[in-house]
Amino acid sequence: MQIVLIGTGYVGLVTGTCFAELGMDVVCVDKDKAKIEGLRKGVIPIYEPGLDAMVEANASAGRLKFVEQLEGTVEDADAIFIAVGTPTRRGDGYADLQYVYAAVDEAAALAKPDAVLVTKSTVPPGTGAEIKARIAKSHPEAVLHVASNPEFLREGSAIEDFMRPDRVVFGTDHTKAEQVLKQIYYPLEDKATIFATTVIAAEIIKYAANAFLATKIAFINEVADLCEAADANVQDIARGIGLDERIGSKFLQAGPGYGGSCFPKDTLAFLEAGKRFGVDLSIVQQVVHSNDKRKDELADRISSLVGPDLEGKTIAVLGLTFKADTDDMRESPAINLVNELHERGAIIQAYDPQGMEEAEKIFGNKITYCDTAYCAVENAHALTVVTEWNEFKAVNLEKVKELMAAPNLIDLRNLFDPQRVRELGFTYSSIGRN
Ligand code: UGA
Secondary structure, eight states, X not given: OEEEEEOOSHHHHHHHHHHHHTTOEEEEEOSOHHHHHHHHTTOXXXXXXXXXXXXXXXXXXXXXXXXXXXXXXXXXXXXXXXXXXXXXXXXXXXXXXXXXXXXXXXXXXXOOXXXXXXXXXXXXXXXXXXXXXXXXXXXXXXXXXXXXXXXXXXXXXHHHHHHSXXXXXXXXXXXXXXXXXXXXXXGGTTTSEEEEEOHHHHHHHHHHHHHHHHHHHHHHHHHHXXXXXXXXXXXXXXXXXXXXXXXXXXXXXXXXXXXXXXXXXXXXXXXXXXXXXXXXXXXXXXXXXXXXXXXXXXXXXXXXXXXXXXXXXXXXXXXXXXXXXXXXXXTOHHHXXXXXXXHTTOEEEEEOTTTHHXXXXXXXXXXXXXXXXXXHHTTOSEXXXXXXOHHHHTOOHHHHHHHSSSOEEEETTOOSOHHHHHHTTOEEEESSBO
């Protein structure tokens, strides 16, 4: 089985490497010359636990190659996966499909008959049909099949998610395409349910899954607000409802609001898709609103401990990435928080185990970049934990308190035991656990 992956971003690189790990011959193509040269030398452009070793092993075994051009590569492929970015389009929130269509055009001109063109990128419902129409128009001679194979990987646990998925979903328009995808995913058949459906259904499944998970998070975050007002512990509520198997215990951790490259982008694109089909997805609309509002109000949580005037106050921020085990800062709640603190005149000292490089691009000289958590808390009037990195759970709180100017601790991830931190002398606020 010859597989070509177009795009070596997060999804393309992880998927291509995992296909190679399953024994297939994989070529990853990307127009970014520097990236490809780096990958050939084993330089991985993203932080993802375990990925570097897997790339190296499969590249050495000759199953995983990195090239800059489709020409000379795609002609032999049985399946061509498109894994290019689909960023939010400015103005309407819809997914920008220009990179997908550019890849389709290039591949259609070169692919062999009966090859399957698979969208791995998250694309709005109806894109598969548009791709088909586009190929029929521009390359009427091409005998290509169109398929959708959404990915459900999480950053930070992407390899495990790929190798042990809950399910694999693909949608096809032809039995030949279904056979090819079944063959590709055959090695996972005893570990996961392989669900074959139509192209449009597969496209909707991806958005509906992310919108549903985003809804769960926004929901528990609002319940956390209620718990703060009513003096209950949101973790008890999450456990109490999560034990009902119809609800499930996962994705019920209250926090600073969801971020990342997927939920914020995909919920907006889903709303736009609803509009195009004339359907009001009002629940998703409310989820987006609730999450945006939550992220915008994070600085108030600091003011409620430190006082309304943050001018000249030093605030330590631990964790800048949108979650732990990634260097990704896209749509991170830390961005809203830091910008608002800066606006209010606070001096910000920040540390993140993997996110510092990205942070510098986003914040420039708005903040002081620290090498350790202890350096960040020096002379701080408050410490805010934004990301649930393990190293923060293990921080020496006695030492932290000694270093700070005032012992205010705002724990947006519920990392610490409230009783213990209060016994240590901190004024402590966490999420939904008054
Ligand atoms: C998400 C989905 O979980 C993946 O299944 C999907 O493949 C991916 O988007 C995608 O569409 O590519 P990811 O964005 O990597 O994965 O991260 P998650 O672990 O889902 O976390 C998203 C956000 O929700 C983070 O900000 C996280 O802190 C937050 N979250 C998650 C909570 O606040 N509470 C929870 O209980 C879980």
